[in-house]
Amino acid sequence: MGFQPVVLATDALIYLLLALAVGFALYARRHEHLRAPWRQVAASRTAMGALVVLVVYVFIGLLDTVHFRPLQGQDAQGRPRYATEVLSLLDLITTPLREHREKTYSAPFATHLYMRETIELPDGRKVRDYPRLKWGGAHLADPADRAADIARRVAAGLVLGLAIWGGALLLAARGRPARFRCLLRAPELAALRSAAWTGLVVALLLGLVLTLAGVWHLLGTDKVGEDVFYQSLKSVRTGLVIGTLTTLVMLPAAVLLGIMAGYFRGWVDDVIQYLYTTLSSVPGVLLIAAAVLMMQIYMNNHQAEFNSLAERADLRLLFLCLILGVTSWTSLCRLLRGETLKLRQLEYVQAAQAFGVRHFTILARHVLPNVMHIVLIVVVLDFSGLVLAEAVLSYINIGVDPNTNSWGNMINSARLELAREPVVWWSLVAAFVFIFMLVLAANLFADVVRDAFDPRLRERT
């Protein structure tokens, strides 16, 4: 199947972030003072368990980052013609979920719609009843077999999950039983064990999804009949993008200004302090609201550039990251300034200055590497707050594009569903569970990272 790769703006930034992370990892491997804290992190049971969850989320997010246009045929001149719709690898994998659209609400594992409709019986009579779903449980001739079918599939899913887990463990142990035993017993590998157990849960869930999601709507469908499980998966990328790119885009400004203020002091310091005090005095919501409106104007004036829905939505997402960055860089800047103020008193910096080393070199050689841990900690700590902020912003309609799948949008529409009777609870619960798992994992992981890198920082963050 032919395709045309598409790199959206956020995709490019995610790749950049990935490259940075890999680069940092390689750098850290070669430097003991960086390796030690990571080793401490790796020895923590909570951190490793949380890490597995995070990796799953990141994996889903990355799958959803590789975008392309599928081939749709050929035009008259024999040139390939691509669909206007931009898909991602995740879309491709979850094609059945994406395409199994019902008419409107249906409950998780339902065989019938959640709303009554006028149905014409074969004999011409009309009754108002719940119609069968087009896809959910459609493989069953008799909906009464539902429980049996689900039970069968759950069992199969659990077995499959176990098999996947076992396979993965074997792969990890490279087939040697000795390693396997060691993993089970050795007290110093407790962290790895916790990762393995978390992995088991993930594997079982994966098994269940594989056997069930194709024929059932695991988390029901929403108002226009879209699969809620699919929406939740698609929202993962939005959450991750907001959580990570926001910090990434603000990083250059915050780091540069922060260490410049701390290092040069004097009027540079005054100007930079003035800048961030002023910015942080403006209530954040207001700044975000104004900026989001502004972007809409930009988009309207440059309509020709955004032909697909995906591009427009993506730009809005990126812009939201940018503007959230603008409102949140000040705290990092302040921290870095404080740390640099201390660093510049240290002997080796003073010595370098005395030897007439250029300021820029001092900043790059001596200051920057020594404040990087603060940057890292702030990135990790901010992550969960940003994911939660997305939901709140969507509530006041200044969040991501309403067409983007995001947990905020899900909660926002679920708010109205909660007043329905009988209540439509699954969108809200799905969003809750997905956010909760991610933020909990991120919080637990961030705690350990912070403790490992700089326990003193607790006071200041």
Add this chain to the structure above:
Amino acid sequence: MFKRLGHNPFRLLLLLALLVLGGCGDPPWNDPWPSEDVSGSVFFSSFAERPKYLDPARSYSSNEWAFISQVYEPPLQYHYLKRSYELVPLTADGMPEVRRYDAAGRLLPADAPADQVATTEYLIHIRPGIRYQPHPAFAHTADGRYRYWPLREEGLAERYTLADFSETGTRELVAADYAYQIKRLAFPPNHSPLAGLLAEHIEDFAAFAKVAAEQALRDRAAGRLWTDLRPLQMEGVRVIDRYTCSIRLKDSYPQFIYWLATNFFAPMPWEAERFHAQPGMIERNITLNWYPVGTGPFMLTENNPNLRMVLERNPNFHGERYPAEGSEADRARGLLDDAGRPMPFIDKAVYTLEKEAIPRWNKFLQGYYDSSGIASDSFDQAVQLAADGDARLTPEMREKGIALDTAVETSIYYMSFNMRDPMVGGDPDDPADQQRARKLRQAIAIAVDWEEFIAIFNNGRGLPAHGPLPPGIFGYREGREGINPVVYRWQDGKPVRRSIEEAKRLLAEAGYPDGIDPVTGNALVLYYDTALSGPGSKSILQWYVNQFRKLGISLVVRATDYNRFQEKMLKGAAQIFSWGWNADYPDPENFLFLLYGPNGKVEHHGENAANFTNAGFDALFERMKNLPNGAERQQVIDRMVAILQTESPWLFGYYPKAFSLHHAWYHNALPHLMANNTLKYKRIDGALRARRQKEWNQPVTWPLWTLLGLLVLSAVPAIRDYRARERRRAR
């Protein structure tokens, strides 16, 4: 207030604890209006958005009219019970006398053709003895001077609302007050939305506006804040005697009579305007936009739009009796129980700000609101649709004694093409291109399945539209002759939407086989412009995209804020958009003018947002608007609708159905789509309400006690642990 209680959390908690221990108190704990007497004749309702303008010259939206229509009284009103809507006198003592003259000033017979008419005169005679509500502007001192005019700025110290002026007075309503209000409509600083329309019809209206504006400049230069419009003459409006005035139109405009039933033509006492124009008043928000002054059954006594607005019975009300004419169906529903009794029945109406639909709905279910609409999401809880599509309340609702009213609204929601857009409107000079664009529009008209839209997003509360005229408006046709033949076919006694294959065929004929644009070789891209945002919009937009996808067309949604959307409409930069129209008055002219060429949005800043122009249609419109309702008019309208159906500048969308619920203690509820002054007809059985509220709102406290118990239990092992530790240390 807050100093006493709010800031002391401990006392708060104590109070809470006392309440919990005291068991069920009185009134219910969750009573949102503890200070109101629910067993009295008080009506509880809500408003979602702060009304912006309460000045009758300015106000033009239903949420504002909901208030001021109870206060202001124009000369005419609609009959409460009769359907089709009929005008009856309100302050006038009979229907206005209409005289028509030709260009030479000769009186014409009533059936003279419209093109002979050069002047139309409306003579309005009002009833004597009607008095205004108590208002400080009318207050006099013992020596006959105005109590609160002129006021010096110091006189305003500590006065922030109208209620802070303790003395009030009243005055008899005279015909000059009506004339004064018409001058206010023309006065440019009042920004009346009707000024443009009236300038076209009322004699001397535009010239008066200019003179008045100049006078206002002179007044301002002389430091006067108020421009007295009384001495300025407008030829078209004359006060004939104390109770009679005449309005002269420079053409035949039969729809004018409907405007006489709107608040724009409510009387305005000049004293009130002068009172509010004193220095310092505007700074304190004591303006006509905040405090209406009228002769109606109610007066606005509290205006705190952050919280609530309160209407109370006007002690000076001239009295009006509940209508006695009604159908048998009305009698069966108890709508004639109060026939002939003096109105109003309600002493007080409390409107509370309620921005969110969910709390509002829940409070209605708890009995704290007397009536409620039904949000789409609570629909299934309240209403079951029977197999034949009839709506019935759910058993749960019926058990509570809630009743349901339905009515097809006199409004239409439509999706429109911007006919100036070359893609969907076609090149006006190239018939072949027009043919292409028409087929494209027709194909889309078939593909967008409004029946499904109504089912999903409105719970079936709507009627798919076959033309621009909703039921209840003259010219609407039901059944076979009413269907839109481009989109539907008549089959088994009902309209059936044409198949998607037919739409695809039309699309192919237009030059887009399977939705492929031959120029790009890709799917045809169309743009949908919307100001929709917020929860629920995503699913609607997604639905539109899906509809177009059926044809292989890729619909790109361009969502913006409302301002930007308006700007696009003004510039004609939109391509496809959705809009709605709510009837100003029950006449087909009010709908068909939305597609009348000289009303084009871009060129003439009119309401024809589709910018549709069709010479045949325009000519028919000119004829239709002056015809009286009858066979000839019906025929003309049929031809106009047929043109619209063929040209398809609109996908006609649907006519929404209004569903409203009310509790058993709320009487004389009948949806009226034209009248807004309906509060006076309503009656409340407060004793029943108080009983029900108590019954439905028994507090449930056991989960709290359980939670507390669990907390205590969970602490036990910890305390044991602590004891053990202490003992260990002691050893």
Add this chain to the structure above:
Amino acid sequence: MMAYIVRRVLYVIPILVGVNLLTFLLFFVVNSPDDMARMHLGVKRVSDQAIAEWKAERGYDKPLVWNAGAEGLDKLTDTIFFDKSVRLFAFDFGQSDSGRNIGHDIAQRMWPSLAIAIPIMLVGLAVNISFSLLLAFFRGTYLDFWGVVLCVAMMSVSGLFYIIGGQVLLGKLLNLFPISGYAPGPDAWRFLVLPVIIGVISGIGSGTRWYRTLFLEEVGKDFVRTARAKGLSERAVLFGHVLRNALIPILTGVVVVIPTLFMGSLLLESFFGIPGLGSYTIDAISRQDFAIVRAMVFLGAVLYVLGLLLTDISYTLVDPRVRLQ
């Protein structure tokens, strides 16, 4: 000390000018005065002339920041920016674009905002400190471990869920409190209990965890160990030494937020229909009432800077070792 305060107050002025300019630019990049006029005049039947008059009445017919047509100093002063900003510094907020007196509105709406913000802060403080003392007391036991896990879990729940859940559970199902609304006067407490409970609960996670770290840090210090070695009971150590010393960071943390309490809580107020300053701001944004937005931003900035100043001063008061320079 006095000189320091004076200097800080002077320093506030350029910040406020900056804030003002920033809001102004942000707002007018988005909205042209024409948009504002159209927004305020309504939708149906609006003429160009009406728009022009609306702008002239409110002084929006001038250039934004630079009047090229004027002479001399007027180039700078005969502009919308200058006209609308100067009076702010005298705390004269003028009238909103819809004609209301903003100062009066703010004075009225401040009380409901404070009426939920202050109880939330005080009750929250009490609850969080007692919980965290408990955790510190049982440190290292299962209670501490699960307590911290619970805190992290509570932090991971979006604030929206607390509000929605609280309304549905306590208001709708249990009939304990009015679901939303507000009444001035002595009845206000009925409406405040539910938002306060929700506000406190949503803050427990982060608050408790934060205070716990504060306490544990103190517990690890030498003087505490000395006290314990002297044979003081755990309870006496905790209350007598740990709590008292941890009060400094707690107090300064509280002082910095006190001024911002005035601004109200955006989410709680709009969900519960409480007519405070938070919902005032949100409404103004959605109605594009620039005068209110600008006034609120200005007020917010003033309060924020005031909070910083108060923190600095409170540091010197509670801890004589800190010197202000």
